[in-house]
Amino acid sequence: MEADTGMKGWMGKILRVDLSVSKVTVQQANTDDLRNFIGGRGLGAKILYNELAPATDAYSIENKLIFCTGPLTGTRAPTSGRYCVVSKSPLTGTIFDSQSGGSFGPELKFTGYDAIIVQGRSSAPVYLWINDDEVRIVDAIELWGLDTHKTTDTLVRSTDSRAKVACIGPAGENLVRIAAIINDKHRAAGRGGLGAVMGSKKLKAVVVRGRRSVEIADRRRFDSAVEKSLRAIGKNPITDRSLPTLGTAALVNVTNELGMFPTKNFQEGYFEDAEGISGEKIAERILTGQVACWGCPIACGRATRADRKKGEGPEYETVWALGAQCGVSDLIAVTKANYICNELGVDTISAGSTIGCAMELHERRLLREEINFGDAQAVVDLVRKIAYRDGIGDRLAEGSYRLAERYGAPELSMSVKRLEMPAYDPRGAQGHALAYATSNRGGCHLRAYLIGPEVLGVPALIDRFKWQGKAQLVTLYQNLFATIDSLILCVFSSFALNPEHYAELLSSAVGMPFSGERLIEVGERVYNLERLINIREGFSMKDDSLPPRFLKSPLVQGGSRGRVVALGRMLSEYYRIRGWDRRGKPKPAKLRRLGLETARKTLKRN
Amino acid sequence: MGAISSLTIDKLAKMIDHTLLDPSSTYSKLERLCNEAVKYGFGAVCINPVHVSLASKLLKSTAVKVCSVIGFPFGATPTKVKVFETRCVIEDGVEEVDMVINIGALRSGDYVRVRNDIDAVVEAASGSVVKVIIETGYLTDEEKVKACQLAKEARAHFVKTSTGFGPFGAFPSDVKLMRRVVGSKMGVKAAGGIKDFNDALRLIRAGANRLGTSASVSIIEGFEWAKYSKAWFIEEIPCKICPSRHSNLTKQPKEVYRYYKSKCRTCPDRKYNVFYEK
Numbered sequence: 001m002e003a004d005t006g007m008k009g010w011m012g013k014i015l016r017v018d019l020s021v022s023k024v025t026v027q028q029a030n031t032d033d034l035r036n037f038i039g040g041r042g043l044g045a046k047i048l049y050n051e052l053a054p055a056t057d058a059y060s061i062e063n064k065l066i067f068c069t070g071p072l073t074g075t076r077a078p079t080s081g082r083y084c085v086v087s088k089s090p091l092t093g094t095i096f097d098s099q100s101g102g103s104f105g106p107e108l109k110f111t112g113y114d115a116i117i118v119q120g121r122s123s124a125p126v127y128l129w130i131n132d133d134e135v136r137i138v139d140a141i142e143l144w145g146l147d148t149h150k151t152t153d154t155l156v157r158s159t160d161s162r163a164k165v166a167c168i169g170p171a172g173e174n175l176v177r178i179a180a181i182i183n184d185k186h187r188a189a190g191r192g193g194l195g196a197v198m199g200s201k202k203l204k205a206v207v208v209r210g211r212r213s214v215e216i217a218d219r220r221r222f223d224s225a226v227e228k229s230l231r232a233i234g235k236n237p238i239t240d241r242s243l244p245t246l247g248t249a250a251l252v253n254v255t256n257e258l259g260m261f262p263t264k265n266f267q268e269g270y271f272e273d274a275e276g277i278s279g280e281k282i283a284e285r286i287l288t289g290q291v292a293c294w295g296c297p298i299a300c301g302r303a304t305r306a307d308r309k310k311g312e313g314p315e316y317e318t319v320w321a322l323g324a325q326c327g328v329s330d331l332i333a334v335t336k337a338n339y340i341c342n343e344l345g346v347d348t349i350s351a352g353s354t355i356g357c358a359m360e361l362h363e364r365r366l367l368r369e370e371i372n373f374g375d376a377q378a379v380v381d382l383v384r385k386i387a388y389r390d391g392i393g394d395r396l397a398e399g400s401y402r403l404a405e406r407y408g409a410p411e412l413s414m415s416v417k418r419l420e421m422p423a424y425d426p427r428g429a430q431g432h433a434l435a436y437a438t439s440n441r442g443g444c445h446l447r448a449y450l451i452g453p454e455v456l457g458v459p460a461l462i463d464r465f466k467w468q469g470k471a472q473l474v475t476l477y478q479n480l481f482a483t484i485d486s487l488i489l490c491v492f493s494s495f496a497l498n499p500e501h502y503a504e505l506l507s508s509a510v511g512m513p514f515s516g517e518r519l520i521e522v523g524e525r526v527y528n529l530e531r532l533i534n535i536r537e538g539f540s541m542k543d544d545s546l547p548p549r550f551l552k553s554p555l556v557q558g559g560s561r562g563r564v565v566a567l568g569r570m571l572s573e574y575y576r577i578r579g580w581d582r583r584g585k586p587k588p589a590k591l592r593r594l595g596l597e598t599a600r601k602t603l604k605r606n
Numbered sequence: 607m608g609a610i611s612s613l614t615i616d617k618l619a620k621m622i623d624h625t626l627l628d629p630s631s632t633y634s635k636l637e638r639l640c641n642e643a644v645k646y647g648f649g650a651v652c653i654n655p656v657h658v659s660l661a662s663k664l665l666k667s668t669a670v671k672v673c674s675v676i677g678f679p680f681g682a683t684p685t686k687v688k689v690f691e692t693r694c695v696i697e698d699g700v701e702e703v704d705m706v707i708n709i710g711a712l713r714s715g716d717y718v719r720v721r722n723d724i725d726a727v728v729e730a731a732s733g734s735v736v737k738v739i740i741e742t743g744y745l746t747d748e749e750k751v752k753a754c755q756l757a758k759e760a761r762a763h764f765v766k767t768s769t770g771f772g773p774f775g776a777f778p779s780d781v782k783l784m785r786r787v788v789g790s791k792m793g794v795k796a797a798g799g800i801k802d803f804n805d806a807l808r809l810i811r812a813g814a815n816r817l818g819t820s821a822s823v824s825i826i827e828g829f830e831w832a833k834y835s836k837a838w839f840i841e842e843i844p845c846k847i848c849p850s851r852h853s854n855l856t857k858q859p860k861e862v863y864r865y866y867k868s869k870c871r872t873c874p875d876r877k878y879n880v881f882y883e884k
Contacts, residue, residue, distance in 0.1 A: 232827045235642070453838075457801055460802035
């Protein structure tokens with residue numbers, strides 16, 4: 001079966017599901033939106049901008065939860081087996097998109113939709129079953145309370161053996177603000193608590209089975225672009241060697257040596273026992289095989305076995321969050337906690353970082369409960385308690401910012417815009433620090449992965465301690481990553497591919513001319529639109545910041561000792577390069593150039 | 607940016623000797639190297655002598671030249687062996703040879719022997735391009751100057767910084783020095799430690815007109831990024847690209863190590879020489 005809209009690359013249709021009235025409608029995708037925002041994150045942002053009223057509560061009936069594919073999803077383009085979910089986050093209050101691999105994304109695309117907009121709220125638990133043209137909202141009362149693995153197994157059994165499932169676990173049901181959406185059992189649209197938005201709508205799962213194929217405008221040109229991209233991926237030492245061999249945790253020893261492996265709630269940048277949770281140790285102790293997402297030549301995923309259980313991971317961010325961030329070097333405990341997070345549907349980064357924050361609160365005698373750095377068993381117990389909001393888990397389920405604020409020390413939350421920062425101490429890389437501070441979704445490494453040039457030397461090594469020029473690079477990376485997230489491809493592809501590769505893949509797939517420059521401009525448009533949504537939600541320049549620790553307290557040991565972040569200097573330059581005013585609002589001329597004139601009203605009101 | 611602003615991807619590719627000198631390289635790796643050289647338009651492939659016949663076959667009737675190494679990597683074989691090695695690879699089809707000088711003789715001041723060594727290889731190459739590797743990491747600046755003068759007198763075509771197996775690779779300051787000595791009519795090849803397009807452009811700016819690297823594909827793919835931001839070219843902290851900073855007592859003769867470290871004391875940029883990882 002082929003897409004019946006005549007579109008190439010895109011499927012041309014959007015499915016709208018209103019859970020309040022159990023109604024499903026299909027609408028044509030707006031071609032201008034597809035051309036200007038591409039798909040995925042960009043399309044989700046456009047829909048949310050149009051449809052979400054300002055100051056809507058993330059858990060309210062009015063919030064939307066948008067599952068998106070991109071024009072390259074489900075094609076031969078390398079790393080195209082992804083999807084993303086866009087909504088207003090209950091953790092940050094910002095617009096939020098969360099991306100995930102596995103094989104759910106392509107299957108969703110093969111059902112024939114570029115996006116599914118879920119709105120309203122069901123009175124009882126349901127799941128959504130999309131079997132090509134047949135869309136059903138099905139009672140899920142029996143599934144409510146089950147973990148993500150049992151939910152997936154049950155749904156595959158009761159629908160189609162080849163169906164793919166994205167679902168929530170108890171964490172999402174219990175409106176844990178750091179709840180994830182888990183697909184294919186082990187893959188997570190993890191960040192920002194979008195699992196809780198799904199829970200608030202009483203939507204337990206989305207199950208998809210599609211038989212359509214994605215039409216390609218110029219098959220020969222597309223195949224040649226794919227071959228060229230594969231060649232570049234095959235020649236890059238990171239995508240061809242480090243990631244397939246050691247997984248993302250290959251980074252542990254690298255960042256630790258550079259003194260930017262955050263330890264004990266970012267109090268230090270060097271973890272004495274890092275070796276115990278390194279990629280090398282994972283390969284030696286628990287690895288059973290490599291795992292690749294759909295259509296991915298890199299295969300960075302780790303199939304593992306620990307404590308007589310099988311699973312996937314832990315990834316770099318997870319070994320850090322549930323390990324070094326909590327002062328824990330017990331790989332088996334970290335792996336167990338990781339499995340529990342996947343089963344119960346919790347974001348490992350935010351969970352680990354929130355536990356680390358609780359440990360520092362206890363160390364400073366602000367929190368009475370005995371939660372100590374280095375206590376591996378406590379980490380395993382606490383992730384479960386978070387998912388069920390059990391005891392202290394109820395307070396941790398709110399995320400680190402609300403937890404620390406409750407105890408009068410919000411500065412101990414290592415977060416930006418209330419999103420816990422990932423596993424790179426910003427004092428060790430000035431550009432990456434700026435990327436954290438200005439990220440539209442909060443403390444995140446995937447809005448602009450400056451670790452590429454600042455640490456890994458791809459595409460070229462630049463001085464990680466210099467602040468000069470970083471505003472320009474962060475802007476470039478934020479724009480490019482917004483494009484990659486809109487296409488939707490894995491950001492790891494950017495280690496090997498450059499904007500021209502992406503442009504050629506897209507142009508040949510959809511039959512419209514896109515140059516590298518034009519793609520970057522699309523990313524800029526997406527980034528500015530997200531910024532406008534955040535301004536509409538009350539965010540301002542004061543939110544483009546970092547916890548005071550990074551601005552005032554230099555690291556005392558390791559390869560980044562003596563360093564703090566020169567944020568003030570970079571931020572004003574960043575606003576200037578972005579074409580924003582001194583308060584961080586896009587200037588009218590910038591909006592005009594990006595075709596966002598109508599959004600000016602947003603600025604006038606805020 | 608200077609001369610760099612007119613540099614296109616094609617021009618950059620032509621300046622690169624796509625290199626595979628790893629002793630464990632298999633035939634399939636060599637085949638891949640040759641295919642990449644054709645696909646990306648590299649100037650030459652630079653390979654070990656045992657691979658020359660296969661590479662010559664694979665690259666027959668393409669624009670990519672075959673280059674091999676002589677007396678590699680130590681330069682410590684007798685001249686007659688270097689001559690024999692040169693004749694062998696020429697017979698097998700190479701168009702360029704990269705020879706390593708007799709480093710010990712140079713450091714002993716036995717310049718006649720060094721000169722004769724180069725002369726013999728140039729003659730054995732019978733008109734093919736000869737690049738003379740001086741292995742900068744073992745030499746003081748004075749010795750580098752002398753080595754370049756000897757190569758020039760012997761009518762070699764290029765001087766080349768390093769083998770990639772010595773104490774360190776190519777630095778802009780060395781390339782600048784070598785270019786100053788040999789002038790504009792002779793070539794300067796920078797090799798060793800060239801990992802990305804920024805390294806490459808820095809060396810070209812310093813005066814290199816040929817680069818030897820195994821990261822050629824990443825450099826070319828990465829070069830596409832250059833046009834998107836000037837920030838890639840923000841000046842590097844001087845110490846990070848200075849051989850003195852990279853001196854290492856375990857890899858260099860102690861007099862050479864001391865020589866480099868002593869330069870730091872009078873360096874106008876010494877204020878940058880604070881704690882900094884390499």
